Amino acid sequence: MSWFLAQPLTWLVATLLVYRGGCAVRDRTGHPAAQPVLVAVVVLGAVLVLLPGDVASRLAPFVEGTQGLVFLLGPATVALAVPLHRQLHRLRGYLLGLVVSLVVGVLVSVGSSVALVRLLGGDETLMRTVAPKATTAPVAIALSGTIQGIPALTAAIGISAGILGAVAAPTVLTWLRVRDHRARGLATGAVSHGIGTSRMLLEHPTEGAFSGLSMGLTALATSALLPVLVPLLVRLLV
Incomplete structure (x- = not known):
């Protein structure tokens, strides 16, 4: 048994099977939490x-076995340009509002995260660690290191935010009566990056x-604003 659990292939197969099982649960139940x-x-x-x-002895083969899946995240992210290309006509007259909303979203996301951490003691x-949580994991990890956060914890918080967004975002947006498909996608991609985008692809093309566009632009805007914004917030709040 120990030999079996020490094999990277074991964990790769287990990951694929469990994910496929999650897809089956989602398709059968339709419940928002069944992501x-x-x-x-x-x-x-x-x-x-x-x-x-x-x-700890099982984490090493798990990480080794899933490296191929991690590598595929890059091509999968690039492939999000395909549905965006098919929807380019919907950007007409929407570009200025898109840019303004994403910049405001980054300011609110970073500011509220840092302020909440300070409020809770x-x-x-930790304030620096949570600041990049709304960006996709590779960008969040790099930004966290740049602003003296804890990259591993940033990744965990970001993934948790992505999962929460995938579960809750469509329902919350419906409660708020946000009907425009463009606005729904932008809002979800800005806070729950790739995981939320995968959910929105199922909701509507x-x-x-x-959502994929928002994910990329949010990462870009956060990368530009965070090195200036976080030190300013820290000085004001600490």
């Missing part, structure tokens, strides 16, 4: 913790396309 990524995180996390032996390092 494949969330199902995979919960099931695989429980397996890693509950199996006998040292958790967190220190300066336009929502998925604009």
Whole structure:
């Protein structure tokens, strides 16, 4: 059994099977919480913790076995340009509002995150760590290191935000009576990046396309604003 659990291929197959199971649960139930990524995180996390032996000894083969999936994230992100290209005609007359809304979204996201950490008693390092949470994981990790945060914790917080957005965003936007497919996609992509975008692609082609666009532009705007914004906020709040 120990030999089996130490094989990277074991964890690669387990990850694929659990994700596929999450897709089946989503398709069968239609429940917002039945997101494949969330199902995979919960099931695989429980397996890693509950199996006998040292958790750390299983993490190494798990990481090794899933490196191929991590590599595929790059091509998958680039492929989001395909649905956007098909929806380019919907950008007409919308570009200025798109840019303004995304910049304001970055300011609100970073400012509210840092202020909430301070309000709850967190220190300066934690404030810097949560600031890039709305960007996709590779960008968030790089930004966190640049502003003296904790990159690993930033990644965990960002992934959690993405999962929460994928679960809740469509319902919340419907409650708020946001009907425009472009606006729904932009809002989701700005706060829950790739995971939320995968959900919006299932909701509507336009929502998925604009969510992918929002994800990329939010990462760009955050990269430009964060090095200036975070030190300013820290000085004001600490």
